[in-house]
Amino acid sequence: AQTVTQSQPEMSVQEAETVTLSCTYDTSESDYYLFWYKQPPSRQMILVIRQEAYKQQNATENRFSVNFQKAAKSFSLKISDSQLGDAAMYFCAYRSAQNAGNMLTFGGGTRLMVKP
Amino acid sequence: DAGVIQSPRHEVTEMGQEVTLRCKPISGHDYLFWYRQTMMRGLELLIYFNNNVPIDDSGMPEDRFSAKMPNASFSTLKIQPSEPRDSAVYFCASSSWDSISYGYTFGSGTRLTVV
Numbered sequence: 001a002q003t004v005t006q007s008q009p010e011m012s013v014q015e016a017e018t019v020t021l022s023c024t025y026d027t028s029e030s031d032y033y034l035f036w037y038k039q040p041p042s043r044q045m046i047l048v049i050r051q052e053a054y055k056q057q058n059a060t061e062n063r064f065s066v067n068f069q070k071a072a073k074s075f076s077l078k079i080s081d082s083q084l085g086d087a088a089m090y091f092c093a094y095r096s097a098q099n100a101g102n103m104l105t106f107g108g109g110t111r112l113m114v115k116p
Numbered sequence: 117d118a119g120v121i122q123s124p125r126h127e128v129t130e131m132g133q134e135v136t137l138r139c140k141p142i143s144g145h146d147y148l149f150w151y152r153q154t155m156m157r158g159l160e161l162l163i164y165f166n167n168n169v170p171i172d173d174s175g176m177p178e179d180r181f182s183a184k185m186p187n188a189s190f191s192t193l194k195i196q197p198s199e200p201r202d203s204a205v206y207f208c209a210s211s212s213w214d215s216i217s218y219g220y221t222f223g224s225g226t227r228l229t230v231v
Binding site: 002033035037042043044045050079091093095102103104106107108 | 147149156159161164172198205207209211213218219220224225229
């Protein structure tokens with residue numbers, strides 16, 4: 001079974017600075033997808049960015065980018081020019097591309113605080 | 117599309133009462149998932165359906181929990197009888213096979229408080 005680990009329960013960043021959230025996962029599969037979800041106080045789960053394992057190029061979405069290291073099974077999220085609205089829980093998630101169920105397996109989350 | 121719709125948004129009930137949570141997935145999505153979120157255990161998959169058929173319910177904590185999907189546009193999660201330790205946020209999410217690279221679309225969740 002796949003596991004996803006987020007080793008940082010809490011992180012803080014100064015507004016306009018850059019912060020990196022860590023995520024590692026364990027899998028024996030070669031084809032899968034990785035995601036970062038944001039959960040603000042409204043509790044809505046919002047997809048921030050995704051990465052296909054077969055792509056070497058790191059995904060980027062505006063101020064959000066990932067550092068995907070397949071061999072190391074690492075998938076970190078970098079937030080540039082942090083804004084107050086980025087304050088939220090961030091969850092890393094794994095989804096098999098082969099398993100028929102395609103369940104998302106989540107990490108424990110990292111609470112990001114943004115200081116003005 | 118209005119997205120995944122869950123109701124109610126908040127539910128407060130007394131221990132021993134029956135609770136029913138509702139979910140309407142996105143039209144055309146053939147997978148539906150129920151998750152529970154607590155501080156202690158994080159996000160846990162309870163059960164998921166494919167084409168209205170329950171596929172894996174190994175995450176359902178006890179026989180007090182049951183889930184149904186009578187048609188492609190509606191699912192329920194029922195707790196009977198409810199207990200204080202069931203207090204959590206319950207999320208419904210939907211997905212389709214041809215968009216698996218896009219993750220799930222989540223509903224807004226139901227915050228359940230059992231007193």
